[in-house]
Every structure is written in structure tokens, then in C-alpha cells.
Amino acid sequence: MQNKKKLYSIISVAVASLFIAGCQVKTTMNRSELNKAFKTDTAVLVDSKKIELATKKNNSKIKVTDQNLEQLGKDQSKVLKIQDKLDNSKIVSSYPKDVSEYNQSVYKYTTMLRKGSTPKALNSQFHKTALQGTKIVKKHQDGKFDKTFKEVLAADNLDGYKLTSSEYKKAGLVLKKSKKSSSANTSEKTAKLLPKDNKQDKAKHNQAIKAYQRKHSVRVLEGLAFVSAIMVIVFIFLQPSKQDDSMNALADNGGSTLFNRPKPQGYALFLIRSTEFFMLVMVGSLIALDFLSK
Structure with missing residues (x-):
């Protein structure tokens, strides 16, 4: 009986120690996890934009159907899970912070869409989010824009925000004109998005994590x-x-x-x-x- 009681005490202390450690010590999100979080947010942003375009008729407020509201709710759950994981991770470089701001911007856009904001307000928020995403790709992903984010850029261009603007240049977007046509619109659609500097950010991120652990x-x-x-x-x-x-x-x-x-x-x-x-x-x-x- 005595040994059982002592065994129960040991197990209780061990469980309590693990619980306290799990609550207090934060983990670090690696580059692979951050890249995955960014891609998920971008996919949600594209899907939400498609819903907006499908329901937008004029300059009046957007009226989202019940089916689209359900889909937006599911997408927002994905965004919130990512934000929760980011909030409970160590911030040892600028990458997690930038992804967190992008995540919050995506959530704000989807919330505005669910509430039925005007197209002008939605386009403005979408443009702000697209610029944030462009900075992340340029700074943390060697300027390699994937297919999904190119859809974001195309949609923003469709809203009237030119990819050749000073805002996008400042964000790090570089366009290579197409040889087939000298037209600006054609070149933007067929442009190859080239990386700029800061290709060493991956190494800096890993070094920051190792420095903290050491x-x-x-x-x-x-x-x-x-x-x-x-x-x-x-x-x-x-x-x-x-x-x-x-x-x-x-x-x-x-x-x-x-x-x-x-x-x-x-x-x-x-x-x-x-x-x-x-x-x-x-x-x-x-x-x-x-x-x-x-």
C-alpha cells in the first residue's frame, strides 16, 4: 500500500512537471512550418477573393450566400489555428513576425467579406495583404513566387493596383518584360517574378535559432x-x-x-x-x- 501511494505521488509530480513545462517553454517554428503557414494563408486569401468576385455586382455592399459564409468560417478556422501556433512559438527572427502580420491581415479581409463590406474597402485590404505577402516572398523565400501567390498578384492587378507601381517595387517585386509583346499589360501577365537580394535570410534564420539554443x-x-x-x-x-x-x-x-x-x-x-x-x-x-x- 505504501509503495502504491509513493508511486502515485511520483506519477502526479511527473505529470505536473510536464504540464508546467509544456505551458511555459515555447517551441520554435522552423522555416518549413512557416512556409506551410504562409501557403495556407495565401490559399485562403485566393479562395476568399473568388467568393468576392462571384458576389460583387456594383459598388454596394457584398452579400455573401449562406454556403459561402460556411466556407469562409472554415477558412477562418485555419487562419486562427496558424495564429495560435505563432503566438505560442519563440520569436527568434523576423520571419515568424512577418507571417503573423500577414496572417492577421488575411483574417481581417475574410472578416470584412463575411460582414459584407463595400468592394472599395475589400480591395484596399486585399491590396495591403498582397503587399505584405510580396515582402515575405522577397525577404524570406528568395523571391520565388508560387502559382497561388501569383493569383493574388493577378487579382490585385485586376482591382486596379498595378504591379509596376512604386508600392510593389518597394515591396521587392521585380518584373521581367515578355519578349513576345512590349505591352505593359501583356508583360505583367506573362512576367517572370525574379528574386532580389537577401538570399541569405534562410541562413540567418537558422543561425538565430542556434544562437538562442546555445x-x-x-x-x-x-x-x-x-x-x-x-x-x-x-x-x-x-x-x-x-x-x-x-x-x-x-x-x-x-x-x-x-x-x-x-x-x-x-x-x-x-x-x-x-x-x-x-x-x-x-x-x-x-x-x-x-x-x-x-
Whole structure:
């Protein structure tokens, strides 16, 4: 019975330690995860734009059908899941921050569409989101625009925002004129989107993650959290069973000493104080790690 009780105590402390660690220590989203999040947001943006174009008739407010509202709700759930993951990850470079801003901009556009905003307001928000996406591709993805994001650019161009504008040039968009035609409109449709500088951003991102992981303070705090968790389990296991003490107290003098038991002293007091100390060290280390990750 005593061994079972100690085993339950050890399991409880272990589960609590893992729960605290999971709540406090944030993970880092790698480039592959960030690229996937960006592509998902872009796909949602394109699908939402198609809904807008299908329902837009004049300059009055958009009226979205119930079927489209359901689809927009599903798309917004995907966007919110990405934002939640970004909020609970370490920000060790500008890439996660940029993707987070792009994600929020996509969510704002879909919300405006669901509420039935005017085409002018929707086009303005879509243009802002397209510029943010262009900056991300230029800065973090070597300027390689995929098919889905090219649809975003084409839709923005259709709304009257020219891809040759100063805004897009500032965002990093470079167009190569088509040899088949000198027409500006034709060249924009058949343009090859070329990368600019900052091709070393991938290496910088990986270096930033490694630099954080190599910090002396981070390693020390992680070691303290791990060692203190082990010590808490050990000291709990070494503590005497209170159930046996209670049974002995009931047997002595008909239980007269049950409510007059002396305070723990010596070895028992040492085990209790040690357990409390290492619990504080573990919790303090996890809180400090959370602070450093922000």
C-alpha cells in the first residue's frame, strides 16, 4: 500500500512537471512550418477573393450566400489555428513576425467579406495583404513566387493596383518584360517574378535559432528545471508514509495522540523542506525560460 501511494505521488509530480513545462517553454517554428503557414494563408486569401468576385455586382455592399459564409468560417478556422501556433512559438527572427502580420491581415479581409463590406474597402485590404505577402516572398523565400501567390498578384492587378507601381517595387517585386509583346499589360501577365537580394535570410534564420539554443543562460535554466524535477520525485519517494503514521497513532492510547502529533523534525523535516525547495527551483526555472523566449 505504501509503495502504491509513493508511486502515485511520483506519477502526479511527473505529470505536473510536464504540464508546467509544456505551458511555459515555447517551441520554435522552423522555416518549413512557416512556409506551410504562409501557403495556407495565401490559399485562403485566393479562395476568399473568388467568393468576392462571384458576389460583387456594383459598388454596394457584398452579400455573401449562406454556403459561402460556411466556407469562409472554415477558412477562418485555419487562419486562427496558424495564429495560435505563432503566438505560442519563440520569436527568434523576423520571419515568424512577418507571417503573423500577414496572417492577421488575411483574417481581417475574410472578416470584412463575411460582414459584407463595400468592394472599395475589400480591395484596399486585399491590396495591403498582397503587399505584405510580396515582402515575405522577397525577404524570406528568395523571391520565388508560387502559382497561388501569383493569383493574388493577378487579382490585385485586376482591382486596379498595378504591379509596376512604386508600392510593389518597394515591396521587392521585380518584373521581367515578355519578349513576345512590349505591352505593359501583356508583360505583367506573362512576367517572370525574379528574386532580389537577401538570399541569405534562410541562413540567418537558422543561425538565430542556434544562437538562442546555445545561450549559456538557457542551457543552465533547462538543466536546473530537469535536475529539480528529478530531485522532487526522489525526495517524495523517500518521505515516510503518512498512512502508516496515522495507523500507529490510532493504535497508541486509543488514538489520543492522533491530534497531538509533534511537528516533523530531523530527517522528515529535511525531506519536506528539500521537496519544497526543488519545486520552487523547477517552477522558477520554467518561468525564467518563458521570459527569455519572448
